[in-house]
Amino acid sequence: MSGEFELIEAITAELPTNDRVTLGAGDDAAALRLEGEAVVSTDVLVENVHFKRAWSSAHDVGRKSVAVNVSDIEAMGAIPVAVVVALAFPKDLDRQWVLDFAAGVKQECATANVALVGGDLSSSSIIVVNVTALGDLAGRRPVTRAGARPGDIVAVRGSLGWSAAGLVALSRGFRSPKDVVRAALCPDVPYGQGVVAAEAGATAMMDVSDGLIQDLGHLARRSGVAIDVRSDTLEVADPMQRVGAATGKDPLGFVLDGGEDYALVATFPRPADVPCGWRVVGEVREGAGVTVDGEPYEAHGWDHLA
């Protein structure tokens, strides 16, 4: 392993940037010119908790670490602007792993049109990645979890259940079906749709990281409402059906409980407000808690400390 400064030099070549960056990486801090309020969120990814090197390439880990964090900025209805990335890793880790990780970070930044404006490197006994993302509300108010009102429509943009089905396949030693395994290694975040939802008048929004039912539970509690999900609106795609059939699991469980797909879920006052490409999956009611087809549902979700 070369020294910190040499590696930083290799990593910081050709950083993704955008027109809000007024001072990029390389100084004590970076500077950004925002139009409206700043939004900020942070996520940590730990080896053997959030990813396994046996399953995920360094490039996957780089992409995912950016994707899951930028997803939080989308979920506020903000324009993602920039990320800073810290990486702690063992001294004997192959230098190529770090370079591939950086390439994955840069690729996902380019896809999301966010700039990579800073970071930190350290040694560590295991790999730990931390990404903090910044967004620009550009004159709008943030779309929080607390604004859903009885009568609102619940709609989703993005995949549900694919990552969970992929994890089940991986944990049984399979690398297929390819689409769900791919989803488990790096989510396909619906970039740009957070702003679309905000402009369409979304009353509440969040990203689905812990599972649809569990996350809607957070949204319902914060909004002081009940939410009912209609199971016949949920697509259980063919690869999920195949994983379900091969493992004896109900594939609808992947869709309702599976985390890590980073879809966006939002509430809208009227059906006509729901943007193109969003799927209506339920409705907001008076009361508390989340039901499926009007019945109580026992959600499991993901608890990274459990």
Place this chain on the structure above:
Amino acid sequence: MSGEFELIEAITAELPTNDRVTLGAGDDAAALRLEGEAVVSTDVLVENVHFKRAWSSAHDVGRKSVAVNVSDIEAMGAIPVAVVVALAFPKDLDRQWVLDFAAGVKQECATANVALVGGDLSSSSIIVVNVTALGDLAGRRPVTRAGARPGDIVAVRGSLGWSAAGLVALSRGFRSPKDVVRAALCPDVPYGQGVVAAEAGATAMMDVSDGLIQDLGHLARRSGVAIDVRSDTLEVADPMQRVGAATGKDPLGFVLDGGEDYALVATFPRPADVPCGWRVVGEVREGAGVTVDGEPYEAHGWDHLA
């Protein structure tokens, strides 16, 4: 260990805030209203690399993790506004360690008048802390490392060498002299002085994290200048002299090479520009590199991957 959500609830009680925060912790992201450009910096602290549990209390680690990061915001001449803090820790770690860590984070936030607006928790085999700090340039341009010009005065605000002397004492099994040991466990960042320097017309600035000579080397290279430090301007305080005498080390080495004190070093066009409380330690010249009393100096500094 209780679950993630219960612990988050305990930690997020009575979070430090300020008038720039428009949406605090608890949603997908927090929101801040800034007057000028945003500045952002991130730092990772790893157990047994940046701190040892045998030496540092959880409260110390919490304070230090905020201090070292907010120091980077000061170094741009910005007003520190907010931090997000991610903590990864072993499942069997005493819950009290996490609560004490959070108390240290909150205390340092209060001292620096920064808000704690978000975070993340994860399990991990070792303790890893990541802090990202945000600041507000409030209409000014950032003070970078690249603006020093020949003829400028070099001045320092804050301590130099105390932390390094404290580390030497700790590594020999001593808990005294108390002042330097205290400095090694948590730096005393000169909060507010970054803005003071910017308003006084600082042409370049950075914080001293890797050692005065090494960090001035970065500043000199980025500015395309040489810097000469006058050793007779550097205070070698009594506790450092005592550690030097007890260990056979030249105490001036602590001051010139010792990292982790997080003083601010800046350059100013004229002696009259140097703000009250700042100590002139050298001057900017044409050329390249850093000299001490006109002679070459071999700096060692700190390389966290070495």
